[in-house]
Amino acid sequence: MTDTAKGLLEGRVVVLSGVGPGLGRHIAENACAAGASVMMGARSADFGEGLAGELCARYGRVAAFGRCDVTRDADCAALVAGAEDSFGGVDCVVANAAAMTRGATLESADLDDWRPAFEVNLFGSLRLVKAALPALKRRGGGSVVFVGSQIVRRVFPGRGPYAASKAALLTAAQVLARELGPYRIRVNTVVPGRMWGEPLQRGLPRLAEERGMTVEQQLQRMRDDVSLPDLATDEECARAVIFLASDLSAAMTGQSIDTNAGETFH
DSSP: OOOTTTTTTTTOEEEEOOOSTTHHHHHHHHHHHTTOEEEEEESOHHHHHHHHHHHHHHHSSOEEEEEOOTTOHHHHHHHHHHHHHHHSOOSEEEEOOOOOOOSOOTTTSOGGGGHHHIIIIIIIHHHHHHHHHHHHHHTTOEEEEEEOOGGGTSOOTTOHHHHHHHHHHHHHHHHHHHHHGGGTEEEEEEEEOSEESHHHHHHHHHHHHHTTOOHHHHHHHHHHTSSSSSOEEHHHHHHHHHHHHSGGGTTOOSOEEEESTTSSOO
8 A cells, every 4th residue: 555645535535346355455545545535345245344444443434335236226326325424425436346257258158148247347337326426416526437457458269248348338438428527527447457466366376277387487477468577566556546536637537547567558
């Protein structure tokens, strides 16, 4: 965690979905460090409740958790209501919940196998924003940040549902930027590449085994794909989210920021 963004979100309230041990944790930590209060949501309560306790112990009463499945209207509405009840309003929505799919081509899969990724990545993100719109309007505007994926820049076979749903989300952000701009609500997307953090560190041995490599060989292969000496971290990608949530990006809407250490250029 960093205090680089200290004060950027002073007095703001952030609703954050998909809180887990990777990017979600770092977004929550950086938002609190920047002065915000954060209403966190995820389907599993254990991690989120523990993180809320940690953040409150560190920063004061600035974090709360509510169980939220973004495929359910009622859960999204309850998360937004929790932010208003606990912290007095909503200034920013960060849609971080994601469903990862891999391993099935269009030819080998039933089309129904594509639906879960769209239900979470696209419709879940839209459902959360729709639930928050009245609260954002009451504040006179705000910021929406979608968390995309580099899969839209560099597509691989067998990743169709995930790639297509994230690509649809990127376009949806541009549509919403047009629709919500008159209300002073900005909508932007962070597009992370591979992020060095707990989830990738956990999955690296399995990935290396699948490819017949050592863990160090697999990691070096990933490093060789990027322009900088190292992969971007969860922490660094979280800072891009804070930037888009803050007034530093006040003139930006409908835009995307790639945080991938130079693996692709857009």
